[in-house]
Amino acid sequence: xxxxxxxxxxxxxxxxxRVAVLGVGSELRGDDQAGLLxxxxxxxxxxxxRSCPQIELFHGATAPENLTGEIRQYRPSHLILIDAADVGKxxxxxxxxxxxxxxxxxxxxxxxxxxxxxxxxxxxxxCKVMVIGIQPKALEYNGPVSAEIRAxxxxxxxxxxxxxxxxxxxxxxx
Numbered sequence: 001x002x003x004x005x006x007x008x009x010x011x012x013x014x015x016x017x018r019v020a021v022l023g024v025g026s027e028l029r030g031d032d033q034a035g036l037l038x039x040x041x042x043x044x045x046x047x048x049x050r051s052c053p054q055i056e057l058f059h060g061a062t063a064p065e066n067l068t069g070e071i072r073q074y075r076p077s078h079l080i081l082i083d084a085a086d087v088g089k090x091x092x093x094x095x096x097x098x099x100x101x102x103x104x105x106x107x108x109x110x111x112x113x114x115x116x117x118x119x120x121x122x123x124x125x126x127c128k129v130m131v132i133g134i135q136p137k138a139l140e141y142n143g144p145v146s147a148e149i150r151a152x153x154x155x156x157x158x159x160x161x162x163x164x165x166x167x168x169x170x171x172x173x174x
Contacts, residue, residue, distance in 0.1 A: 005159040008096050012130045013078055013163055017054065020076035020127075021160065022067065024060040024083040024114070030143030031091070031136030034153060035082035036061065037145065038132075041157040046164065054167045055160075065117055071125065078128045079121050081114060082156065084149075085133025092148030093135040094156055132156060 013019065023039030025032040039057045046052035056074050058067045064081070071079065087095045099118035114131065122129045134156065137146040 005094060005155065006162060009159055009163040010166070012096070012128065013167070016078045016128075016167055018074065018076045018078075019055045019164060019167075020058060020071050020074055020079045021055060022058045022060045022064055022071065022079060022081050024062075024064045024081060026062050028141055029139045031134075031146050031149045032084045032139050033145055034084040034134040034136065034149050035132075037149075037153040038082045038156045038160070041153060042160060045157065045161055052161065052164045055164050064114075065120075068117075068121065068124070071121065076125065076127050078130070079118075079125070080160065081118060081129065081131045083114060083131070083133060084136040084139070085131075087133055087135050089135050090148075091135055091137030091146060092152040094152050095133045095135070097131040097133050099129050099131055 021039055021042060023035040023037070025035045027033055027036060036059060039059055042055065043057050046055055056076070058071060060067055085095065085097065087093060087097070089095070099115060099122065118129045118131060121127065134149060134152045137148050
């Protein structure tokens with residue numbers, strides 16, 4: 001069964017007025033860049049032309065915990081964490097991962113476990129947290145990003161942008 005990303009995003013972003021997207025990963029490890037590339041693509045498509053005032057993008061790299069203060073200051077109603085994740089499926093597979101079940105998923109290159117970060121953000125900001133994992137193909141140092149990951153990055157960024165644009169500007173909080 002194929003993941004209906006837009007449907008899941010729409011359901012998980014119900015009632016959203018300020019959405020933070022935190023891209024996580026290492027720019028030096030091939031497909032581990034997946035979360036960073038989604039945030040970068042969204043920045044180009046949404047933020048540079050100011051067409052999505054409901055979203056703020058954060059480049060977490062290998063230390064996403066360093067951005068908790070900035071994210072708290074933004075006060076999102078919803079936080080989307082995006083990272084390469086070994087979910088045991090074909091390269092490029094996109095999975096919605098509940099923060100509660102993160103312990104069974106392997107995330108690669110950051111120091112703080114993503115579950116601790118997700119729990120902290122949910123408790124300190126009182127926002128809804130969702131995690132999108134993208135199955136990497138290769139994580140070699142200085143390796144290229146695979147075609148499967150590039151396709152998934154486009155798919156995830158396009159789906160997030162489409163759903164974010166559905167949020168009326170009038171719902172955007174201070």
